[in-house]
Amino acid sequence: MTIYLPIAELPVNIFTLLALGIAVGFISGMFGVGGGFLMTPLLIFLGVAPAVAVASVSTHMAASSLSGTLNYLRRRLVDVQLGCVLLVGGLTGTLTGVITFMLLRRFGQLDLFIAISYIALLGTIGTLMVIESLRALLRNWRGEPARIRRPGAHPWFLRMPFKMRFRQSRIYVSIIPVLAIGFAIGFLGALMGIGGGFLLVPALIYLLRVPTLTSVATSLMLTLVTMAAAIVMHAVLNQTVDAVLGLVLMVGGTIGAQFGARAGQAMKAENLRLLLGLLVLGVGLRVAIDQIRQPADLYAVTLDEANR
């Protein structure tokens, strides 16, 4: 059964869209990532224009992240205080990112820059996560006790001034690195068209030493706020939000996210980290292969947005 998307202006199979929503929703609920870095390329593959894909995916991400956030809120796993500090840095970063985006587009090398950022970021983070979680699994398997966090063993950046206690996350750290992480996520998110959850979760776990589940829950809350703002911004500035496309993705996505969140809680933290690491690494490799392999047609045609 096909359905015509009024803003994207093309017919798609409704079941394909639903399946896509459920699959990506499952992943986003499980790992606390928005899923934009998976959903956007898949929609573009279906023929949706990139601008419409990016804008419409934000509706899906808002819906599934609210659903997930409520689950974690009930389990008291969301660190609202940490989320708010991250958000302050994040919104500043988004603004800087949007301006950089415009400048890069003027030089005509935005696509290449995005591809290289994807390969570098996803490759590095994915590899680090896989190595770390494999080590943790190996330790468990050998029956060695997990390393205990010792007070005072914080790296230098957590010992900077303006310390704040985040009770929920059980950390007492300087807010400078927290703001910096928020800024970096917002900046890269705006530049690469992603929610940034897959960057934020590892950053919270490894840099700030926030417990895995609290990281996932807080990241979901951050995604919720940024995506809700993104819907309105895209609707006003670009008029590229396809409500019909968003609705179908949302329905699939929220159902998927419920099961994903449960699957995530039932799983051991090390396994969860290993899986997310593999996923991130996989997407990074995919982008790298696309850039290295010779394309079928050396020419491509795009709409000229400036001369419309």
Place this chain on the structure above:
Amino acid sequence: MRPAHLIALLGLLALGLAPAAAQNETAERQGLVLSLSKARVTITSSFSGDSIVLFGVVPEDVVDAPDVVVSVRGPNQSFITWKKERRFGLWTNVESRSFLAAPSYLAVLSNRPPAEMADAETLRQEQAGFTNNRLLQRVGTDYADVVPGDPFRQAFLRVKQSQGLYFERTDAVEFIAPHVFRTVIPIPGTAPIGVYEVQVKLFAKGERVASGRLALEVAKIDFEQSVATAAQDHALLYGLATMLGALAVGFVANVVFRRD
């Protein structure tokens, strides 16, 4: 037309003062009759493409079964054609050409390859044939179309064809009677919205003998129309409504699936 005008016009014709007007007038008076099975393609939520049948009746003073070229052009849009090259091991866009006014949809339907109908110059002037359509490019500071062999131009046509928006069918026009022809215009699901121009040109002995044009509209109606209009005219309201809708779906899903 009132008789006085007609006489005046005939006088002008006799004097040979208005050859251009004369040509138009004869083309009209020859009366190529065209008819579409539907003048308006309406897009509803179940739209996934359509086929429009075009009928044409050849004027009486034209030979039986002349050559027919039907060109259907969607509203013009600006495109950029990029060429990729390997740089530092990565395939990147290195060169580009701007196509400033190219049809967003193009179908060229004929009874046989247009190249066999007339000489290349005539066909180019008449824009008859798939590669003979004018594609205005920006070349440096100039605006012009380039030679048909230009790799960017060829690539543009090839990519548009593979996207399913450009069609070239050299056996799509058939004569169902010596003076009556018929063809099917394919409208894909991804067809851009707007008014399309259907242009029909008849050739005999290497020359154009008649021509005619019709408009074909592709439009969204009902729900599709109202969503598109809302997104455009009430952008902020539409955005807020979509956001609240998204949050509502998320909330409902959470409540429905709640276990405790």
